[in-house]
Amino acid sequence: MKILLILILGLTPPHALSKEKEPVIPANAVKTALQWMLNADPEKRAAAYRTFQLFGDEGGEIYRRTLEKARELHGQKLSEILENERSNPFAELPELAKELASERSRIYALIKTDYKKAPDKIRMLNAEVESLAKLNEKIRKISAKDAKNLESSVKIIATALSEVMHEISVIDEDGSKKEDFDFETSLKAVYEGEVYLNIQNSVAAAKRELAALASAKTENDAATWSNASQREFTHHLNEFRSLFALTPLRLEEKLSDASVGHSKDMASLGFFAHESPVENKKTPGDRARLAGFKHRWSGENIFMGSSSPIAAYNAWFGSDGHRFIMFAKGPNLIGIGPVGKHWTMMTGSK
Secondary structure (H helix, E strand, C coil): CHHHHHHHHCCCCHHHHCCCCCCCCCHHHHHHHHHHHCCCCHHHHHHHHHHHHCCHHHHHHHHHHHHHHHHHHHHHHHHHHHHCCCCCCCCCHHHHHHHHHHHHHHHHHHHCCCCCCCHHHHHHHHHHHHHHHHHHHHHHHHHCCCCHHHHHHHHHHHHHHHHHHHHHHHHHCCCCCCCCCCHHHHHCCCHHHHHHHHHHHHHHHHHHHHHHHHHHHHHHHCCCCCCHHHHHHHHHHHHHHHCCCCCCCEECHHHHHHHHHHHHHHHHHCCCCCCCCCCCCCCHHHHHHHCCCCCEEEEEEEEECCCCHHHHHHHHHCCHHHHHHHCCCCCCEEEEEEECCEEEEEEEEC
């Protein structure tokens, strides 16, 4: 009867009022261990992990929760570093990189649009390309900043994250599997790590483009058979191609011989056309083969009116079909034939 009354009234029986069970690991020990897991000193972090290991399987769940908290706090610390312009010289790079990718795609579509040479459309296109050049230059300058301090700070966090993820894998696999986490995999354990890796990718992409441009310029400048006008035009075009992440063009001697030959023929015979009246030189393909070009040619531009490489570029940029050839994705070779005020440009690939 007494037990029934207790159940009805919802009273707690006397034997249930005993003191709550003591936690497996004292709370102050857990708090201290968590602080040590966040320490830059690897010995303190190692001591923190050993603290839990002393309690064996009984402390496993507390250990896992503490490790998860450590992972979260490492992410917060990395976030603070990345959001601070003093510690992260690339703080504004993620948004700029997104903008660059979007603008490249949008303006490249404009580059490949046929405007029927309408002057107002060409002015618009020039303005768009100029704005893209400014954005690209800003990203290049940011990407060239010193990253040593940032890399050092991130490395410490990535190392600690690697340890945390390793310990979690040991718990989850009951000690039967111990995974090792490399730099990239460790950072991917937190959102902020993904942000940092994206920053690294943007910096690397900007540096690759600059390196490709520099390599092409060095190779083209070393072409002893070429003249200053051929090199200047190619360098100028490559700078603009790089705005769209297009392959820089290498000067090719035989393709340039074919281009020079066609310009000479136009100047001496008084014609201006892609189709030549000269025997065996009727088409661009004929001229390329006759000059000994062994690879595939893909396009030809002709211009008359100035000896300036920039004038030739501007004229072709303002003419839709010629612009399409200059900014085609496939070619990696270029032949340039300036003869007085006559110009021939041929593209090819190998």
